Amino acid sequence: MNKFTAIVKKECKDNLRDRRALFSALAPAFFAPIFLVGMITFMLDKLRGDSDDPIEFSVIGAHHAPGLMSHISSQKTVFKKLKIEKSARELVKSGEERVVLVFKSDYQERFKKGQQNTVKIVYEGGSISDTLKHVALLKRLINQYSTRTGLLRLQVRGVDPNIISPIRVADLDVATPAAKALSILLYLPYLIIVTIFIGGLPLAIDTTAGEKERGSLEPLLVQPIDRSVLLYGKMTAISLFSGLSLILLLVILNFLIPFIPFSDLGLDLEIDPMQYLIMFVICIPIIFFSSALLTVVGSFTKTFKEAQTYLSLMIVLPTLPIIVAQLMNAETSLLIMPIPSLAQSTLIADIIERGELNWLQAFVSIVTTTIYAWFLARLAIFLYSREQVVN
Amino acid sequence: MIEVKELKKSFGKVIALDGASFSAKDGKITALLGPNGAGKSTCLRILSTIIKPSSGEATVSGFDVLKDSFEVRKQIGVLPHNSGIYSRLNATENIEYYGQLHGIQAEELKEKTESLLEQLQMKDFCLRPAEGYSQGQKIKVALARALIHDPLNILLDEPSSGLDIMATRALRDIINGLKDRGKCILFSSHIMQEVETLCEDIVIINKGVVKFNGTIDEFRNHSGSQDLEEAFLKITDSSGEDE
Numbered sequence: 001m002n003k004f005t006a007i008v009k010k011e012c013k014d015n016l017r018d019r020r021a022l023f024s025a026l027a028p029a030f031f032a033p034i035f036l037v038g039m040i041t042f043m044l045d046k047l048r049g050d051s052d053d054p055i056e057f058s059v060i061g062a063h064h065a066p067g068l069m070s071h072i073s074s075q076k077t078v079f080k081k082l083k084i085e086k087s088a089r090e091l092v093k094s095g096e097e098r099v100v101l102v103f104k105s106d107y108q109e110r111f112k113k114g115q116q117n118t119v120k121i122v123y124e125g126g127s128i129s130d131t132l133k134h135v136a137l138l139k140r141l142i143n144q145y146s147t148r149t150g151l152l153r154l155q156v157r158g159v160d161p162n163i164i165s166p167i168r169v170a171d172l173d174v175a176t177p178a179a180k181a182l183s184i185l186l187y188l189p190y191l192i193i194v195t196i197f198i199g200g201l202p203l204a205i206d207t208t209a210g211e212k213e214r215g216s217l218e219p220l221l222v223q224p225i226d227r228s229v230l231l232y233g234k235m236t237a238i239s240l241f242s243g244l245s246l247i248l249l250l251v252i253l254n255f256l257i258p259f260i261p262f263s264d265l266g267l268d269l270e271i272d273p274m275q276y277l278i279m280f281v282i283c284i285p286i287i288f289f290s291s292a293l294l295t296v297v298g299s300f301t302k303t304f305k306e307a308q309t310y311l312s313l314m315i316v317l318p319t320l321p322i323i324v325a326q327l328m329n330a331e332t333s334l335l336i337m338p339i340p341s342l343a344q345s346t347l348i349a350d351i352i353e354r355g356e357l358n359w360l361q362a363f364v365s366i367v368t369t370t371i372y373a374w375f376l377a378r379l380a381i382f383l384y385s386r387e388q389v390v391n
Numbered sequence: 392m393i394e395v396k397e398l399k400k401s402f403g404k405v406i407a408l409d410g411a412s413f414s415a416k417d418g419k420i421t422a423l424l425g426p427n428g429a430g431k432s433t434c435l436r437i438l439s440t441i442i443k444p445s446s447g448e449a450t451v452s453g454f455d456v457l458k459d460s461f462e463v464r465k466q467i468g469v470l471p472h473n474s475g476i477y478s479r480l481n482a483t484e485n486i487e488y489y490g491q492l493h494g495i496q497a498e499e500l501k502e503k504t505e506s507l508l509e510q511l512q513m514k515d516f517c518l519r520p521a522e523g524y525s526q527g528q529k530i531k532v533a534l535a536r537a538l539i540h541d542p543l544n545i546l547l548d549e550p551s552s553g554l555d556i557m558a559t560r561a562l563r564d565i566i567n568g569l570k571d572r573g574k575c576i577l578f579s580s581h582i583m584q585e586v587e588t589l590c591e592d593i594v595i596i597n598k599g600v601v602k603f604n605g606t607i608d609e610f611r612n613h614s615g616s617q618d619l620e621e622a623f624l625k626i627t628d629s630s631g632e633d634e
Binding site for chain 1: 402436439440441442443461462464465467469471472473474475476477478479480484488489491492493494520533536537
């Protein structure tokens with residue numbers, strides 16, 4: 001067995017025996033897709049109910065406002081009338097009711113005089129439920145009625161109703177609810193990049209700071225091995241775990257994504273195994289990049305604790321270009337391909353959204369990120385060739 | 392054969408070695424003796440090519456630690472201060488890993504490992520993970536690991552620290568066995584009795600300077616005291632007065 005293989009084998013064996021480290025390396029790859037797919041399915045379920053579900057609420061003092069109530073009930077609604085025993089506020093706070101519409105007893109009188117009336121909608125907005133949707137729909141109905149009544153009143157007095165609305169805004173949100181739910185899928189590229197970093201993290205810590213803390217680094221450096229062989233061996237082992245973590249993630253996604261009810265939405269999102277394979281190939285340079293980066297940072301740390309702090313910070317690093325690009329609204333272009341992590345995540349997004357890939361862009365990203373990875377690897381070798389590495 | 396000439400090493404403003412010169416011969420056990428912080432470890436670390444000297448020269452079997460560091464590493468076996476073995480690997484795996492790093496081929500490695508396990512009486516625990524080893528067992532593994540490539544020169548950094556009487560005796564026998572096979576053994580210590588029973592040659596180092604290099608008898612004559620401890624205190628004390 002040559003020295004390089006011996007190092008890779010030993011590091012892998014060592015890491016595989018550390019159950020806790022192995023779990024923390026692979027857990028995100030395993031649980032994140034379950035969470036992601038679960039969340040999309042849940043949101044789609046909520047949104048699909050949009051058009052069919054009636055507006056649900058309760059009302060206090062309905063008999064004061066027959067006109068408004070008949071306007072509301074002309075739409076699909078389910079409501080129950082409440083007697084005024086408890087205040088609406090208490091009913092909602094205690095969870096007995098979710099949305100309560102309250103009319104005051106002088107409603108009818110003020111209405112007749114043409115004075116302004118206030119109706120209260122009491123609800124608990126913080127909870128994760130469809131309460132807000134019901135409230136919004138109810139408000140819309142009341143506003144409709146209010147505007148219509150106002151206009152009628154103006155017309156009766158011989159005034160052109162348009163005088164009170166000099167500007168009218170017509171907004172058109174082209175995002176369908178389904179598209180919003182699917183926008184969660186845009187986190188997928190980000191998830192893929194982070195999974196790569198986390199997969200190699202425990203071994204990167206163990207093989208840098210861990211060796212120092214155990215006191216095994218000095219005897220290791222006394223062995224007749226080139227530092228480059230030693231470091232390439234260590235980084236290869238880290239890369240293997242990053243790669244394993246990525247493969248696990250992609251396999252689980254491949255299995256879980258078909259469970260999202262796309263067809264119900266008239267959508268068709270299929271990522272075939274070939275596309276997963278392409279994603280993997282695009283990510284290979286970032287695997288090397290991450291293992292070299294973690295090794296470089298790890299070389300400066302002396303203890304597990306120190307390494308955990310600094311190397312975990314490194315996981316945030318690949319997300320920065322993604323966030324900046326989102327803020328700047330960067331489009332996929334050849335220009336962003338030399339930016340590691342951003343390049344890969346936009347390419348993956350392209351594959352997911354459009355099912356296609358610009359081969360030139362992919363090529364540029366692979367070449368540039370590989371070059372950075374190589375530079376970082378050389379830096380790691382240099383850092384381990386200095387005697388400060390053992391001090 | 393280990394030769395050190397005018398070796399200097401400073402870490403920032405701290406001077407660890409200030410022109411140390413000595414030699415250790417093949418087939419002899421040489422003790423590197425000195426109080427804490429005298430520069431013993433620095434010396435051993437320079438000889439094992441972990442750190443580079445600021446100036447001066449050090450050779451191992453004729454190879455220069457600076458110019459031929461790679462060759463020096465092949466010529467030495469090092470037992471570090473704390474064993475530094477991998478706790479999730481067992482003894483056999485720990486030893487074989489270092490054999491592989493020395494480029495020893497599988498079959499030969501198996502034989503060598505087997506004979507070391509036998510020699511150091513490690514058979515009964517060699518397949519358990521090193522996590523649960525006693526200090527003595529750990530030292531044995533580290534020693535076997537240092538000897539796997541059958542080096543000519545052996546550097547031991549306070550090998551008996553943390554060992555009980557039985558383990559210390561066993562270690563002594565092993566070191567004597569290595570001497571009989573013509574190895575050059577240099578070991579650092581600050582325990583007089585150990586040095587007295589084990590070594591012929593001693594190097595006394597204090598504040599980075601070698602105060603004495605010769606046989607134990609020469610040392611007794613030199614200091615005019617039959618008690619080694621007295622002699623040691625005398626020689627390290629006089630260096631204190633220089634300041």
